[in-house]
Amino acid sequence: MKNCHSNKKDSMNTLRRILALLTLLGVGTWAATVRAEHNLTLKLVKVDSEETTGEDGKGANAVDGDPATFWHTQWEDASPSHPHEIIIELSRIARIKGFTYLPRQDESPNGTIKDYEFYVSDDGKEFGQAVKKGTFEEGSEKKTVTFEPKSCRFIKLKALSEVNGEAWTSAAEITVVKADEKTIPRPTLKLVSVDSEETAGEDGKGANAIDGDTATFWHTQWQDASPSHPHQIIIELNPPSAIKGFTYLPRQDTIENGTIKDYEFFVSDDGKEFGQAVKKGTFESGPGIKTVTFEPKSCRFFKLKALSEVNGEAWTSAAEIGVLVSEESSRSNALSPKRFWFDYPYQPSPGKRYWTLVDKETWEERYESGEHSRFKVVGRTKVGETPGTLLVKISGDTEKTQTGNEGNFQAFIPDVGSEKMEFMFRNKIGEEWQEWRSLAEMRGVE
Numbered sequence: 307m308k309n310c311h312s313n314k315k316d317s318m319n320t321l322r323r324i325l326a327l328l329t330l331l332g333v334g335t336w337a338a339t340v341r342a343e344h345n346l347t348l349k350l351v352k353v354d355s356e357e358t359t360g361e362d363g364k365g366a367n368a369v370d371g372d373p374a375t376f377w378h379t380q381w382e383d384a385s386p387s388h389p390h391e392i393i394i395e396l397s398r399i400a401r402i403k404g405f406t407y408l409p410r411q412d413e414s415p416n417g418t419i420k421d422y423e424f425y426v427s428d429d430g431k432e433f434g435q436a437v438k439k440g441t442f443e444e445g446s447e448k449k450t451v452t453f454e455p456k457s458c459r460f461i462k463l464k465a466l467s468e469v470n471g472e473a474w475t476s477a478a479e480i481t482v483v484k485a486d487e488k489t490i491p492r493p494t495l496k497l498v499s500v501d502s503e504e505t506a507g508e509d510g511k512g513a514n515a516i517d518g519d520t521a522t523f524w525h526t527q528w529q530d531a532s533p534s535h536p537h538q539i540i541i542e543l544n545p546p547s548a549i550k551g552f553t554y555l556p557r558q559d560t561i562e563n564g565t566i567k568d569y570e571f572f573v574s575d576d577g578k579e580f581g582q583a584v585k586k587g588t589f590e591s592g593p594g595i596k597t598v599t600f601e602p603k604s605c606r607f608f609k610l611k612a613l614s615e616v617n618g619e620a621w622t623s624a625a626e627i628g629v630l631v632s633e634e635s636s637r638s639n640a641l642s643p644k645r646f647w648f649d650y651p652y653q654p655s656p657g658k659r660y661w662t663l664v665d666k667e668t669w670e671e672r673y674e675s676g677e678h679s680r681f682k683v684v685g686r687t688k689v690g691e692t693p694g695t696l697l698v699k700i701s702g703d704t705e706k707t708q709t710g711n712e713g714n715f716q717a718f719i720p721d722v723g724s725e726k727m728e729f730m731f732r733n734k735i736g737e738e739w740q741e742w743r744s745l746a747e748m749r750g751v752e
Contacts, residue, residue, distance in 0.1 A: 346400055346484065351393040351430055351460065355379040355386045355475075365392055368477040376410040376478040378417050390475035391464040393430060396482070399459045402426070404452035404483035407463070410476045411446060413521065417476025418442075421466040424451065426458035433462050444469065447518045448479075455485035492631055493543040498577055498607065500539045502526040502622075512539055515624040523557040525564050525623040537622035538611040540577065543629065545666045546606040546685035549573070551599035551630035554610070557623045558593060564623025565589075568613040571598065573605035575684045575696060576713065580609055591616060602632035604686030604696075642695050643722050648729055648746035655706045659746075661719075661729075669697055669719075677703055681717055689730055689742045694720040709733070718742060727751060 348369040356377060357363035363378030379390050409418040421441050425433035438453045461482060465475040495516040503524060504510035510525030526537050543549075556565040568588050572580035584603055589596045608629065612622040647660045657674045664670050669681040679702025687696040697717040699709055709715040716739070718730035727748040732740050 346482070347397040348481065349395045349397070351395050353377060353379075353392045354390050357381050359383070363476070368392060368480045369394055371479070373408055373411050373478045376417075376476050378410075378476040379474045381416075381474055385473040387473045388468070388475070389464050389466050391462055392477070392480065393460060393462045394480065395430060395460050396458070399428075399457060400482070401455050401457045401485040402461075402482045403455045403485040404450060405461065405463070406479070406481045406483065407442065407449045407451070407477060408479040409446050409449075410478050415446075415469055416472065417474035418446075418469045419465040419467075419475060419477070420469045423464040423466065424453075425462040425464070426456045427460040427462070428458060430460040433460075436464075445518060450483065452483065493545055493547045493629070495628070496542045496544060498540040498542050500524065500526075501537050502533045504528055506530070510623070515539060515627045516541060518626070520555060520558050520625050523564075523623050523625040525557075526621045528563075528621055532620040534620045535615070535622070536611050536613050538609055539624070539627065540607060540609045541627065542577065542607050543605065546575075546604065546683055547629070548602045548604045548632040548686055549608070549629045550602045550632040551597060552608065552610070553626070553628040553630070554589065554596040554598070554624060555626040556593050556596075557625050562616055563619065564621035565593075565616045566612040566614075566622060566624070567616045570611040570613065571600075572609040572611070573603045574607040574609070575605060575687075576698070577607040580607075583611075597630070599630065606685050643719060643748075643751050646719075646727075646729075646748045646751045648748050650746060654708070669717075671702070673706075677706060679703070684716070687718070689718050689720075692720045692724050692726060694718050694724070720748075722751060 350366045350369055353365035356365045357380045360382035361378065363376065365377045367375040368377040377392065380386060405424060407419065407422075409415070419442055422439070423436040424438040425436050427433045437456055438451055440451065442449045463477075463480060468474055497513045497516060500512035503512045504527045507529035508525065510523065512524045514522040515524040524539065527533060552571060554566065554569075556562075566589055569586070570583040571585040572583050574580045585598055585600045587598065610627060615621055643663070645660075645662045647658055650656055650659045655673060655675070655677075660672045662670050662672070667683050669683070670678055671681065672678040680700050681697035682700045684696045684698050686693065688694070695718070697719065698713055699711055699715040699717070701711055702709075704710055714734040716732050716734075720727055728744045729746050729748050730742045731745050732742045734740070
């Protein structure tokens with residue numbers, strides 16, 4: 307079977323337009339941006355440089371709402387050096403708490419900003435000190451930067467350097483984050499496994515399904531064998547999140563090979579036990595993005611299982627797979643305690659236990675003697691009717707704690723304000739989890 311991809315470059319312009327449309331429909335995070343800009347429009351005031359001869363790189367492209375166009379500083383007859391800047395006017399005075407920067411969305415990184423400064427102004431002339439300075443993370447995905455809310459009518463983004471040390475600056479879209487906008491943290495995605503991938507006849511590795519590049523794709527093996535359905539991909543969320551759906555973008559060249567028809571979608575706390583599918587269905591035909599929703603589920607891992615292909619072939623492919631984050635994830639960040647303690651009455655190590663949230667993924671339990679254990683956040687769950695955070699023990703003295711570090715001891719921390727602030731635990735014996743039991747009443751909850 308010949309799985310031809312020679313039309314990729316020829317169809318690049320079409321791909322960019324598809325990308326722009328899909329991004330606006332939700333492949334990226336543009337739905338949130340549209341909501342953020344409700345009744346607030348952006349207008350270009352000026353840029354220090356723009357390329358209008360060698361390409362359409364005018365400054366206005368950075369605020370036209372089309373991710374397929376971009377502002378690019380001059381390069382045809384000259385390449386002015388950094389810094390470069392763009393000044394934008396808001397349609398009204400607004401209180402903002404951040405901005406977003408989307409690098410150009412084609413295959414070139416030219417002009418992608420590395421180091422930046424961001425300013426606000428009432429009159430578009432006096433900008434004062436930068437409200438934020440920093441370095442953008444690498445990659446073509448949208449960058450979101452936040453700061454203490456500021457009221458302004460004008461903003462200025464100053465580019466100090468470029469990712470490859472070149473003299474240029476470019477931007478597909480620049481927007482603002484209003485102070486009254488809800489921002490929901492988006493987890494990063496990491497490939498755990500695929501059942502099959504083609505790496506000899508083409509670059510069809512599984513990681514392509516979550517690389518943020520719609521021009522690449524995961525494809526199951528076809529060169530020397532074509533394993534039959536079902537096919538599956540397992541992906542880890544960091545941090546664990548409450549999700550309310552997922553997106554599937556088929557390959558974006560002119561070939562349908564591997565496009566999923568029937569599917570099942572699963573979630574898991576440990577990446578091993580997935581239980582029953584939370585959603586089953588059939589995708590609509592066509593290369594457009596598919597969005598599937600369900601009741602919010604807290605998880606650290608998810609699995610997409612392909613049961614069939616649109617043309618009845620044995621393959622599976624995917625350009626991009628993403629998740630829809632529920633507002634429960636942002637609420638859980640606010641409701642989860644940051645520290646507490648309780649009295650542990652049992653041998654061999656009775657005494658106070660001090661618990662501290664080290665980072666968004668890790669809790670530390672410290673003994674009065676100085677010994678400590680670490681627990682990893684697995685996700686969100688409920689014990690009875692009480693919502694809270696699910697943890698699994700990953701390190702600590704097994705003799706003193708009388709618990710293992712192999713994923714067979716879990717803890718439950720209820721949300722702040724719960725009727726019963728009781729620290730809960732359970733053990734896994736064989737393949738079965740025991741019932742949750744209360745260990746102690748939590749004190750000093752913050």
